[in-house]
Amino acid sequence: MSDLLILFCAAALVGVAPLGAAAxxxxxxxxxxxxxxxxxxxxxxxxxxxDADAAAAERLGLALExxxxxxxxxxxxxxxxxxxxxxxxxxxxxxxxxGQVAYLSIMFANKGDVEGLSVGGDRDASRADxxxxxxxxxxxxxxxxxxxxxxxxxxxxxxxxxxxxxxxxGSRDTTERALRWNAGVHSILLSSPKDEYxxxxxxxxxxxDAEGRAQRIDDATLRATLATRVQxxxxxxxxxxxxxxxxxxxxxxxxxxxxxxYLRYLGIPADMYVLAMAGxxxxxxxxxxxxxxxxxxxxxxxxxxxxxTVRKMPKTRFIQEYIDKGIPLMWTLVVPRDFxxxxxxxxxxxxxxxxxxxxxxxxxxQRVSADSLRKRADGGHICLIIGYNKTTGEIATxxxxxxxxxxxxxxxxxxxxxxxxxxxxxxx
Numbered sequence: 052m053s054d055l056l057i058l059f060c061a062a063a064l065v066g067v068a069p070l071g072a073a074a075x076x077x078x079x080x081x082x083x084x085x086x087x088x089x090x091x092x093x094x095x096x097x098x099x100x101x102d103a104d105a106a107a108a109e110r111l112g113l114a115l116e117x118x119x120x121x122x123x124x125x126x127x128x129x130x131x132x133x134x135x136x137x138x139x140x141x142x143x144x145x146x147x148x149x150g151q152v153a154y155l156s157i158m159f160a161n162k163g164d165v166e167g168l169s170v171g172g173d174r175d176a177s178r179a180d181x182x183x184x185x186x187x188x189x190x191x192x193x194x195x196x197x198x199x200x201x202x203x204x205x206x207x208x209x210x211x212x213x214x215x216x217x218x219x220x221g222s223r224d225t226t227e228r229a230l231r232w233n234a235g236v237h238s239i240l241l242s243s244p245k246d247e248y249x250x251x252x253x254x255x256x257x258x259x260d261a262e263g264r265a266q267r268i269d270d271a272t273l274r275a276t277l278a279t280r281v282q283x284x285x286x287x288x289x290x291x292x293x294x295x296x297x298x299x300x301x302x303x304x305x306x307x308x309x310x311x312x313y314l315r316y317l318g319i320p321a322d323m324y325v326l327a328m329a330g331x332x333x334x335x336x337x338x339x340x341x342x343x344x345x346x347x348x349x350x351x352x353x354x355x356x357x358x359x360t361v362r363k364m365p366k367t368r369f370i371q372e373y374i375d376k377g378i379p380l381m382w383t384l385v386v387p388r389d390f391x392x393x394x395x396x397x398x399x400x401x402x403x404x405x406x407x408x409x410x411x412x413x414x415x416x417q418r419v420s421a422d423s424l425r426k427r428a429d430g431g432h433i434c435l436i437i438g439y440n441k442t443t444g445e446i447a448t449x450x451x452x453x454x455x456x457x458x459x460x461x462x463x464x465x466x467x468x469x470x471x472x473x474x475x476x477x478x479x
Contacts, residue, residue, distance in 0.1 A: 060305030060336050060432050085234060088209050090135050093155070093253070098236055100255055104147025113145055116453060117296035122315065123147035128164065128300050136251065137205045138198045141165065142300060142324075154254040158324055159202065160194035161248030163302035166335040191334060192246050199243035202251060206232055206239060218242065218252075218263045219320070221350025224329040231259060247328045267354050268318045270479045277377025286407050290438035290447055290458065291377055297323060298453035303336015305433050306343060308451035309381055312435065313477060314347075316379070319354045340383065340433075344475065351477060361474045365446050365466050367439040373476055380436040381475040382448070384466075385428035391469075394448075394459040401460055411443045414462050418444075421464035428469065436474070 082094035092110045095102065108115070108125035116126040126144045133140055135157060141164035146153045158164065207213065210232040218240055219226035227242040227250075238259035240252045254263070268276070280293045295315045299308035307326035314321035330343030344358055351358055363369055365382055373380055404410045437458065438447030444463050450456040 060299070060303040060338070060430070081235065084209070085237075088136070088205070090137075099152050099155075099253070100236065102152050103150060104145065104152050105150075107152050108145050111143065111145065113143060116144070116298055119293040119295055121149060122295050123150070124295065124297070126298055135159075136202045138201050138249075154252060154258070156322065157251045159198040159249040159251070160191060161250075161324060162191055162195075162246065162334040163248075163304050163324070163327060163332070163336065164300060165191040165194055166302065195243065195246060195249055198249040199241070202241055202249065203230060206230075206241065210234065210239070213241070216240070216259065216262065218259070219325065220262075220264055220353050222329070222346050222348075224346040225325060225350045227325065233259075244328055248324050250324065263320060265318065265320050270355065273317065273479065274376070280377045281375060286404075287440045287442040288438060288447070289371065289374055289440070291374060291379055294379060294435065294437060294449060294457075296449075296453060296457060297451050299323065299451045303338075304332065305336075305451055306330055306338035306340065307332060309433050309435060310343060310347065312449075312451060313379060313381060314351075317354070317356065317477060319350065319356070340473070340475075356477050356479055359476045359478055361476070362472045363474060364470055364472055365436050365474060366463055367441045367444065367446060370436055370439055370446065370474075371441070374436075374438055378476050378478060379449075381433055382436050383431065383433050383471045383473045384469045385425065385471070386430055386432040387424050387427035387469065388429045390424055390427070390465075391432075394461060395455055397461075398459040407443065414443065414445070418462050418464040421462065421468040424465060424468040 080097075082097050086092055086094050093099065093107070095110070099107065104123050104125065105115070111125075111127075113125035113127045116124040124144055124146050126142065128142055129140050131139065135143075138159050140157050140159055141161060142158040144156045146156070203213075213230035213232050216229050216231045217226055218229050227240075227244065229240040229242040232239045233256060236256050238254050238256045240254060240259065241250070242252075243249045280291055282288075282290045282292050284290070293316070295312050297308045297312050299305055304323055304327055307323040307330055310326050310330075311321040311323040326343070326347070327338065329346040330338040330340075332338040344360065348358055365380065370380060401410070432450075434451070435449040436446055437449045439445065440447075440460075445460045446463060446466055447458055447460050449458060
């Protein structure tokens, strides 16, 4: 496998969600006028940041995507009828910290969702749907320019002339030039990198003042925190918990979504749409791993971390030195779709096992048939390796596809058949 590895990532089948009820028509206070401006019942009073994250998400019709000990995220991929700020939102995500709202991110036209949602989120499209996807890819740049113009005009009319700011850290590929409007303790940021996306973020004013920078976690604290996230089960499973989930949606964004999960797990702010820019992700999907690593390196270094790439297969005897410390591994593989999706049913069956000696014997059939898997590969993919079981000879993976894909298992033989010798970790 070449160093310049490009993954045309598969996406799980996803549904699209309604955004929520319309904002009240009568706007008498500042926060009500903001709701009317956005076209959604985001605010219930003058301060968003002391609202319970789940309550704010419910007002917007966002489903829980992930909840860890400290972080939470809620997300929807709205249908074509939804409108915010006079434009169609393609992804709406609300993030929480310690149970309260941390910030809101709204993605309008972008190089990923415009194609995937052109067929209602169904990546297994018919020939007719394939024509719709092709047309969407031919016009997405126009949609980006149009949405940026519409939203800037809408915000300026209501909130006045914006200031230009920088938001984010690292290289120019992981930072944004944005227009900023302030509304009380809230800042509204509009960014639109050329041919990438149109994003509106509502963040605390103090975070905008700090240009999106978070406090670095010192090495000793991080080591101790990660060690507490390692779970050791009675059956021999060793699993890393508390990894945020990100649902990449109906697009080939498995690489940026997986990197977002890993970075946020380490306390480094990240967004898969910004990371898609850093990885040179093509319209609809397809990301260069080497470009991603190169452009994210500066961001990781700013937080005192380093990216380590290892050319090995994920054998339990090797990955345990990382997993035991609470360090996941990003793993590239080729996906035989039928087999890979069947791992969900296997994970469900595995949760019901009481006789683990019998389970190990039952897996022998999968080990024997593993050699045939590579011949049925449908495309490149990346996931997280989050655990192992030395007794049963299994490894645990986690895919950035939302609920049901947090923890799935395969045998070492199956992993050897479909995997590449390309493992990436972020350490200190």
